[in-house]
Amino acid sequence: MSAVAVLFLSVSASRARQEAGQVVVSLSAVEKEGRPVEGLKAEDLRVTVEGQPQHVLSLSRRADEPLHVVIMLDASASQERVLPFTQGASDRLVPALLARGAANDVAVVSFTGDVKVVQGLTADAASVRRALASVEFEPPAGYIGGGVLVGTPRPNDPSGSTAVWDALVEVCDKVFARAGAGRRVVLLVTDGVDTSSRLKPDKAVERLLREGVAVYGVGIGDEQSFAGVDEASVRKVSERTGGRALFPKKNGELPAAFEQVRRELLSSYALTFAAPSVPPGKSLKLRVELVNPELRKQGVQLAYPQALVR
Numbered sequence: 001m002s003a004v005a006v007l008f009l010s011v012s013a014s015r016a017r018q019e020a021g022q023v024v025v026s027l028s029a030v031e032k033e034g035r036p037v038e039g040l041k042a043e044d045l046r047v048t049v050e051g052q053p054q055h056v057l058s059l060s061r062r063a064d065e066p067l068h069v070v071i072m073l074d075a076s077a078s079q080e081r082v083l084p085f086t087q088g089a090s091d092r093l094v095p096a097l098l099a100r101g102a103a104n105d106v107a108v109v110s111f112t113g114d115v116k117v118v119q120g121l122t123a124d125a126a127s128v129r130r131a132l133a134s135v136e137f138e139p140p141a142g143y144i145g146g147g148v149l150v151g152t153p154r155p156n157d158p159s160g161s162t163a164v165w166d167a168l169v170e171v172c173d174k175v176f177a178r179a180g181a182g183r184r185v186v187l188l189v190t191d192g193v194d195t196s197s198r199l200k201p202d203k204a205v206e207r208l209l210r211e212g213v214a215v216y217g218v219g220i221g222d223e224q225s226f227a228g229v230d231e232a233s234v235r236k237v238s239e240r241t242g243g244r245a246l247f248p249k250k251n252g253e254l255p256a257a258f259e260q261v262r263r264e265l266l267s268s269y270a271l272t273f274a275a276p277s278v279p280p281g282k283s284l285k286l287r288v289e290l291v292n293p294e295l296r297k298q299g300v301q302l303a304y305p306q307a308l309v310r
Contacts, residue, residue: 036267066182113161161196191221192230
């Protein structure tokens, strides 16, 4: 992460325009304190793909574009003490995300070693809030708390493991496959410790990029009884897909982290530039820089996807 703005790529929302010779980047600019930056202009930015400058065509606000959000909660043993706080912060977030009516929708997913779609994408806030309240910690057989198991672990017990990378790809298959046009976002709350995924992290990130899914990772866990948060994994999936990684130090800081995500999601821009020639399946390095010296002096930060994948 470097100085100046926070930028997010959404490939799927611009797939048709890529075919027409354009790429659309979902872009949010925030100050160092997390406040959105207003009044950004196309001339404030420089875009390169594989080091080659790209012609910026336009920059506009995305206020009216549908937003599809999956709230994805880790329900494994390391989240036993955290989950009630996560549910409370999520519950307060839902009305704000759905304030624009049916244009936006929200789904709820919980996961351990497997995935449960508790609520598919819907614009009904009451249904989403009921789904959030129904998510439960799933103890493995013999679990007595504090990370302690009594007896022999049951083979192939999904509740005794955590598969973050597999779960993210399953969300693409089971939830976003039914989504309409618009931005696709996962709010992932987890300690990031993966114990059972079959997929490698790079493959999961590549799939998310191809589907245009930005992951906002909120890394929090039970450090009293477990190893703490795998910050590198949470940062990897967030920053490579064009989201943001946040690490509340206490459970009570979760609402502030969720509010920061909300502000960034609801105050973004669409940056359109001429598409480079991209062979099918080719991953290209994308770089977006803020070149306005006055904005650089304000100390805001820059984060964006590290690759453009078709």
